[in-house]
Amino acid sequence: GPAPEARASAPVYTYGNAIRESVWVDTGLDGDGDGATDRVAADIIRPREAAERGHRVPVIMDASPYYSCCGRGNESQKKTYGPDGTPEQFPLFYDNYFVPRGYAFVAVDLAGTNRSDGCVDVGGRSDILSAKAVVDWLNGRARGYTTRTGAQRARATGWTTGATGMIGKSWDGTVANGVAATGVRGLKTIVPIGAISTWYDYYFSQGAPLYGSGPDRLSHYVNSPDARTRCQAVQQRLVDGAPRSGDRTPLWAERDYVPDASRVRASVFAVHGMQDLNVRSGHLGAWWQALAAHGVERKIWLSQTGHVDPFDFRRAAWVRTLHRWFDHYLLGHDNGVEREPMADIERAPDRWTTDRTWPPSRTATTTLRPGPGSAPGVGTLGLLPAPPGATETFTDDPLLGETDWAAHIDRTTAAKAGFTTRPLSRDLRLAGSPKVTVTATPSTTSAHLTAVLVDLGPAVIRDHTDAGEGITTLPHRTCWGASRAGDSACFKETEADTARVDFTIVSRGWADLGTWADPDRGRPLTPGRPHTLTIDLHATDHVVPAGHRLALIIGGTDRYLVTPPPSTPTLTLDLARTTARLPVVGGTLAYALATLPRPGGPATAPPGTASTAPPEAQSPPPGATAVPLRGVAAPRPPQAVPTPGAAR
Known part of the structure; x- marks a missing residue:
C-alpha cells in the first residue's frame, strides 16, 4: 500500500x-x-x-x-x-x-x-x-x-x-x-x-x-x-x-x-x-x-x-x-x-x-529545599533540608518583580529571598508543572507571595517581552492555499525576535497568602503566625545547561499583580518548612548527578559571578540579533492587555 x-x-x-x-x-x-x-x-x-x-x-x-x-x-x-x-x-x-x-x-x-x-x-x-x-x-x-x-x-x-x-x-x-x-x-x-x-x-x-x-x-x-x-x-x-x-x-x-x-x-x-x-x-x-x-x-x-x-x-x-x-x-x-x-x-x-510522550516517561517529582547562605537573602538550593529555625526575611515592594529579583540574585536585597544551586556539571531538564510550598510569617493581615524558577546563565532566547512577543513581522509574504479577490492566501512572513540574556525565567506563580486555609476564599492573616501555602507554578519544559545554576526566588507582590496589599508586609520564611517540588526528567538521581562538583571546578559559584555557559549557549543561532547581555525586561503590566487573544 x-x-x-x-x-x-x-x-x-x-x-x-x-x-x-x-x-x-x-x-x-x-x-x-x-x-x-x-x-x-x-x-x-x-x-x-x-x-x-x-x-x-x-x-x-x-x-x-x-x-x-x-x-x-x-x-x-x-x-x-x-x-x-x-x-x-x-x-x-x-x-x-x-x-x-x-x-x-x-x-x-x-x-x-x-x-x-x-x-x-x-x-x-x-x-x-x-x-x-x-x-x-x-x-x-x-x-x-x-x-x-x-x-x-x-x-x-x-x-x-x-x-x-x-x-x-x-x-x-x-x-x-x-x-x-x-x-x-x-x-x-x-x-x-x-x-x-x-x-x-x-x-x-x-x-x-x-x-x-x-x-x-x-x-x-x-x-x-x-x-x-x-x-x-x-x-x-x-x-x-x-x-x-x-x-x-x-x-x-x-x-x-x-x-x-x-x-x-x-x-x-x-x-x-x-x-x-x-x-x-x-x-x-x-x-x-x-x-x-x-x-x-x-x-x-x-x-x-x-x-x-x-x-x-x-x-x-x-x-x-x-x-x-x-x-x-x-x-x-x-x-x-x-x-x-x-x-x-x-x-x-x-x-x-x-x-514520545509529554512529560517524558522518566520525569519524576524531585523535592528541593532552600537553605541559608553566607549573606541574608542569598541562600542555597539542594536536596538537604535547612536546619530547624533557619529563616529568611523580605519586605513587599510592588514596584519590583521577577526580573529585578533575578538580576540581583547574588546580592542581599530587601524585596526577595533567593536560593541557588551550585553550577551544574551536566544538563538538567524540567518538564511539567512545578509547585512551591512556602511557610511564611507575615507582619500584616494580608500578603502576596510570588515564586519564580530561574535559569542563571547566558543564552539567546526569543524576546517575548517585545511587542511581537518573540516574533518580528517581515514585509514580504508567502502564500498558503488559493486566493481570490477579497480573500488572499498570502500572509506576511515572520522571523524570530531574539535577545541575549544572562538569565531566563523558567516558571512563575503567584498567590494571596490569605488562601492558605481555603483555596476558594481568602481570609485575614494573623500577624506573627506562620501560614503554609502551596503555589502552583506554570507548566514549562526547560533545559538548564551545564555550567548554569538553577534558582528559586520567593518574593511578595510582583509587577504582574495589579493590586498590592493595603499595607506593606514583611514576611519571614521558615526554610525548614519550605520546598520546591520540580518535575525533573530523570528524577532525584538526575538532579544529584547534575549538581556533583565538576572535576577541577569550584564547588559553588562565588556570589555575584556569572556562571560559565557551554559554547552553544554563548553563540547566537543564525539570524539572532545581538544585543547587550541583559536580563529580559518585564512585559507591560497585564492591565494594559485589554483582551485575551486580541490580534496585533
Missing part, C-alpha cells in the same frame, strides 16, 4: 467558485431576555464541485468573538461581506488552504458579536453553547435558518459528514476547550492555541489579582454595538458574580472546563507559548494533566514565544502538521500522525526537539 505520507488530501477543488453562505443557528438560549431564542451566525465556505457531485465534506470551525471588533491573526483580519451579505473574506489561511482539499470552513460569531443574537458571557453557557449549537446543526441536531429572523430552514446534513474540528487562538481556542468538555458528538478534534482552561485563573492566581477589571469589561469590549445596549443585565451578572476579592464563586465554576475533561471525546492538539503572560501556560498544564488522566488522544507544541500563533513562529511545519492532523481525524486517513512523537518543544529560537 501507499506510504502514510502519500495519504494526504490534495487541492482538487476550485477555491474561486466555492460556495459562500451564511446560516443562523438557533442556540435554544435567550441570553438577551427578549423572549426569542438566540441565533448565532455561521459563515460557511465549502467546495462547490463536491456539493454538485453529492460528496459530503468535514468541517474545520473557528468560533470567535473577534471577527468584527478586533480581527484575527498577525494582520488583524476581519470578516468582510459583499453588498448582498455574502461572506467575502474569511480571516486566516484555513479556508484558502483546506477548502480546495475537500473541507468546509465555518467561522462562527459567538453570541452577542458581529451578526449574532444574544450576549457574550465570557466563557459561560452563552459562549460555549452557542458554538456547540453549530456542531449540533452540522450533525442534524439543531435548527439553522437562512436569515437572522426568517423561517426558511437551512440544513447541513446534505453537504457535510458532520465530522468537525475546532481550532483557534486564545478566546477562540478557549471556546474549543469548552465545547469539547460538553462531550458533544461529531466534534472529532480540537486545536486550542494559547487557550484558557479555567477563566478564574485568567483573572486571578490563587486569590491574587492579575487584572484590574473583571469579565464584564471584556464582554463589553467584544459585544456588538446593539448587544451593549440589550445585554446590560448580563453585564451586571458578570460584575456581581466575579467579586474583586478573588474568591471563587459559582460564576467561576461554570467557566472551569478542567473538571469535565472526562467528557471529552475529541482528540486535542494543544499549542502554547511557555512565556505567554496573557494566557499563561498554567492553563495548558491543568488541562493537559486532566486530559491525560482520562486517556484523551493528544499532541502538544510548546514554544519559547509569548501569545503567538504557530503560523507565525513555525509556519511551514505547522501547516504540514495541521494538514496531516485534520486528514487523520476528519477524513479518516491512516497517515500515522497519531503514532508520531507527542511533543515538539522549542529549545532555542527555531530549534526544536521531540518526545
Whole structure:
C-alpha cells in the first residue's frame, strides 16, 4: 500500500467558485431576555464541485468573538461581506488552504458579536453553547435558518459528514476547550492555541489579582454595538458574580472546563507559548494533566514565544502538521500522525526537539529545599533540608518583580529571598508543572507571595517581552492555499525576535497568602503566625545547561499583580518548612548527578559571578540579533492587555 505520507488530501477543488453562505443557528438560549431564542451566525465556505457531485465534506470551525471588533491573526483580519451579505473574506489561511482539499470552513460569531443574537458571557453557557449549537446543526441536531429572523430552514446534513474540528487562538481556542468538555458528538478534534482552561485563573492566581477589571469589561469590549445596549443585565451578572476579592464563586465554576475533561471525546492538539503572560501556560498544564488522566488522544507544541500563533513562529511545519492532523481525524486517513512523537518543544529560537510522550516517561517529582547562605537573602538550593529555625526575611515592594529579583540574585536585597544551586556539571531538564510550598510569617493581615524558577546563565532566547512577543513581522509574504479577490492566501512572513540574556525565567506563580486555609476564599492573616501555602507554578519544559545554576526566588507582590496589599508586609520564611517540588526528567538521581562538583571546578559559584555557559549557549543561532547581555525586561503590566487573544 501507499506510504502514510502519500495519504494526504490534495487541492482538487476550485477555491474561486466555492460556495459562500451564511446560516443562523438557533442556540435554544435567550441570553438577551427578549423572549426569542438566540441565533448565532455561521459563515460557511465549502467546495462547490463536491456539493454538485453529492460528496459530503468535514468541517474545520473557528468560533470567535473577534471577527468584527478586533480581527484575527498577525494582520488583524476581519470578516468582510459583499453588498448582498455574502461572506467575502474569511480571516486566516484555513479556508484558502483546506477548502480546495475537500473541507468546509465555518467561522462562527459567538453570541452577542458581529451578526449574532444574544450576549457574550465570557466563557459561560452563552459562549460555549452557542458554538456547540453549530456542531449540533452540522450533525442534524439543531435548527439553522437562512436569515437572522426568517423561517426558511437551512440544513447541513446534505453537504457535510458532520465530522468537525475546532481550532483557534486564545478566546477562540478557549471556546474549543469548552465545547469539547460538553462531550458533544461529531466534534472529532480540537486545536486550542494559547487557550484558557479555567477563566478564574485568567483573572486571578490563587486569590491574587492579575487584572484590574473583571469579565464584564471584556464582554463589553467584544459585544456588538446593539448587544451593549440589550445585554446590560448580563453585564451586571458578570460584575456581581466575579467579586474583586478573588474568591471563587459559582460564576467561576461554570467557566472551569478542567473538571469535565472526562467528557471529552475529541482528540486535542494543544499549542502554547511557555512565556505567554496573557494566557499563561498554567492553563495548558491543568488541562493537559486532566486530559491525560482520562486517556484523551493528544499532541502538544510548546514554544519559547509569548501569545503567538504557530503560523507565525513555525509556519511551514505547522501547516504540514495541521494538514496531516485534520486528514487523520476528519477524513479518516491512516497517515500515522497519531503514532508520531507527542511533543515538539522549542529549545532555542527555531530549534526544536521531540518526545514520545509529554512529560517524558522518566520525569519524576524531585523535592528541593532552600537553605541559608553566607549573606541574608542569598541562600542555597539542594536536596538537604535547612536546619530547624533557619529563616529568611523580605519586605513587599510592588514596584519590583521577577526580573529585578533575578538580576540581583547574588546580592542581599530587601524585596526577595533567593536560593541557588551550585553550577551544574551536566544538563538538567524540567518538564511539567512545578509547585512551591512556602511557610511564611507575615507582619500584616494580608500578603502576596510570588515564586519564580530561574535559569542563571547566558543564552539567546526569543524576546517575548517585545511587542511581537518573540516574533518580528517581515514585509514580504508567502502564500498558503488559493486566493481570490477579497480573500488572499498570502500572509506576511515572520522571523524570530531574539535577545541575549544572562538569565531566563523558567516558571512563575503567584498567590494571596490569605488562601492558605481555603483555596476558594481568602481570609485575614494573623500577624506573627506562620501560614503554609502551596503555589502552583506554570507548566514549562526547560533545559538548564551545564555550567548554569538553577534558582528559586520567593518574593511578595510582583509587577504582574495589579493590586498590592493595603499595607506593606514583611514576611519571614521558615526554610525548614519550605520546598520546591520540580518535575525533573530523570528524577532525584538526575538532579544529584547534575549538581556533583565538576572535576577541577569550584564547588559553588562565588556570589555575584556569572556562571560559565557551554559554547552553544554563548553563540547566537543564525539570524539572532545581538544585543547587550541583559536580563529580559518585564512585559507591560497585564492591565494594559485589554483582551485575551486580541490580534496585533
